[in-house]
Amino acid sequence: MSEIAERLEELEQLGLARRLRLVSGPQGPTVLIDGRPVLLLCSNNYLGLADHPRVREAAAEAAMRWGVGAGASRLVSGTMTIHRRLEERLAEFEGSEACVLFGSGYLANIGVIGALAGSGDTIFSDELNHASIIDGCRVSRAQAIVYRHRDVEHLEWSLARHGGRRGTERKLIVTDSVFSMDGNLAPLEEIVELAGMHGARVLVDEAHATGNLGPGGRGAVAQAGLEGEVDVVIGTLGKALGSYGAYVCASAEMVRYLINTARPLIFSTAPPPPAVAGALAALALLQERPHRVQRLRTNARVLRRALAAEGFPVSEQEMHIVPLVVGDERDAVNLCQEALERGVFAQAIRPPTVPAGTSRLRVTAMASHTASDLRMAASILGQAARRLGLEPAAMLAPAEPKPEPRPQSAPPAWESEREEPEGLYAEELLDEGELRAPPSAPFDLERDDAITRAA
Numbered sequence: 487m488s489e490i491a492e493r494l495e496e497l498e499q500l501g502l503a504r505r506l507r508l509v510s511g512p513q514g515p516t517v518l519i520d521g522r523p524v525l526l527l528c529s530n531n532y533l534g535l536a537d538h539p540r541v542r543e544a545a546a547e548a549a550m551r552w553g554v555g556a557g558a559s560r561l562v563s564g565t566m567t568i569h570r571r572l573e574e575r576l577a578e579f580e581g582s583e584a585c586v587l588f589g590s591g592y593l594a595n596i597g598v599i600g601a602l603a604g605s606g607d608t609i610f611s612d613e614l615n616h617a618s619i620i621d622g623c624r625v626s627r628a629q630a631i632v633y634r635h636r637d638v639e640h641l642e643w644s645l646a647r648h649g650g651r652r653g654t655e656r657k658l659i660v661t662d663s664v665f666s667m668d669g670n671l672a673p674l675e676e677i678v679e680l681a682g683m684h685g686a687r688v689l690v691d692e693a694h695a696t697g698n699l700g701p702g703g704r705g706a707v708a709q710a711g712l713e714g715e716v717d718v719v720i721g722t723l724g725k726a727l728g729s730y731g732a733y734v735c736a737s738a739e740m741v742r743y744l745i746n747t748a749r750p751l752i753f754s755t756a757p758p759p760p761a762v763a764g765a766l767a768a769l770a771l772l773q774e775r776p777h778r779v780q781r782l783r784t785n786a787r788v789l790r791r792a793l794a795a796e797g798f799p800v801s802e803q804e805m806h807i808v809p810l811v812v813g814d815e816r817d818a819v820n821l822c823q824e825a826l827e828r829g830v831f832a833q834a835i836r837p838p839t840v841p842a843g844t845s846r847l848r849v850t851a852m853a854s855h856t857a858s859d860l861r862m863a864a865s866i867l868g869q870a871a872r873r874l875g876l877e878p879a880a881m882l883a884p885a886e887p888k889p890e891p892r893p894q895s896a897p898p899a900w901e902s903e904r905e906e907p908e909g910l911y912a913e914e915l916l917d918e919g920e921l922r923a924p925p926s927a928p929f930d931l932e933r934d935d936a937i938t939r940a941a
């Protein structure tokens with residue numbers, strides 16, 4: 487048996503093997519899986535803009551006008567006026583001085599963290615930050631101090647204890663604003679305040695907040711009234727803005743610095759013109775019709791209420807990401823499969839994406855769902871869980887800060903720098919849903935189109 491085959495077998499044994507699911511058609515409220523329509527409850531197309539006719543048309547027109555590829559890194563040959571236009575609009579939207587595009591949110595985190603911290607510097611990172619932040623910390627070679635989830639006291643303690651001894655080291659606090667797998671909010675106000683007190687910069691990843699939270703969908707930073715007070719805001723174009731790519735908003739000086747130092751921007755091809763045009767159209771739609779944001783919030787509330795009525799331990803609020811924490815890896819996969827057979831697709835999320843023992847279905851509301859879609863989905867999830875003997879009420883409550891008494895002297899556990907967290911290496915090899923080739927025939931445009939039309 488080859489080493490690769492052994493590793494695959496091991497993943498299979500651990501209930502951690504992933505496979506790609508073949509989905510026909512766009513990321514609408516319903517998708518076709520194996521030719522069967524199912525309700526999509528795990529997409530980040532939160533505002534339903536990825537498949538909006540205006541967004542599609544803008545992308546198609548851009549392909550005709552600008553071509554499909556940007557040709558090179560922007561510093562070599564790739565900056566087109568369309569990139570500049572999107573950057574101007576995004577800076578205006580975010581109320582920031584300047585903006586620069588990146589190939590993806592993953593690349594933006596790697597690039598910005600690496601530019602703002604290096605060997606001898608210290609990064610303070612929430613323990614549930616996204617994998618791209620974790621990888622950014624690793625690649626930067628800075629000392630990474632992982633503070634407990636949303637635990638401001640622990641962050642304060644860490645800031646006081648680490649970094650700055652020589653006075654020349656840089657400190658960087660990094661956090662998701664909406665945590666991708668738990669759907670809760672970072673304590674941004676406190677973080678900004680602590681950063682000011684300890685001479686640290688703040689980077690906020692708004693991947694799941696842009697378009698979804700705050701006035702006009704301007705994100706969690708705007709919702710907290712902190713516009714202009716966060717050093718770097720990263721947003722993605724691949725989620726609520728329905729396209730692909732990412733952006734960084736900051737001061738003009740910071741953006742100039744990133745253009746000169748962020749390696750994924752310097753050494754990777756610029757975002758493709760159709761994706762840039764699609765994001766421009768999506769942003770225009772969001773600004774013209776901000777009621778979509780309200781619709782998402784209402785749908786999130788409907789979904790949460792319906793899940794709570796089924797007995798799931800779900801809090802009553804408006805966040806669009808709802809974790810149903812099953813615990814065991816195989817139980818999560820079985821629940822996903824059982825729900826899929828009943829017409830609801832909610833992907834099972836397992837380690838290394840979430841900590842061991844907290845495998846879950848991560849369900850997400852979209853503005854394009856109807857209230858009855860969401861109530862039906864909750865009822866199907868309840869039936870599926872009970873059918874497997876997984877009583878919804880017995881599931882784990884989602885991650886909350888863990889208030890523990892603070893010892894006077896520092897406990898060693900707090901020093902867990904999580905440079906090389908157990909299990910997280912697999913994230914480098916596999917993304918959610920990857921590994922085995924799909925059992926059916928490879929992607930076939932004609933067949934796929936026919937299936938979509940038949941739906």
Ligand code: PMP
Pocket residue numbers: 590591592593595616618662666691693694722723724731732
């Ligand atoms: N940050 C967070 C919080 C995310 O959830 C994700 C995507 N899942 C990313 C960054 C990466 O963004 P992208 O998909 O654009 O690479």
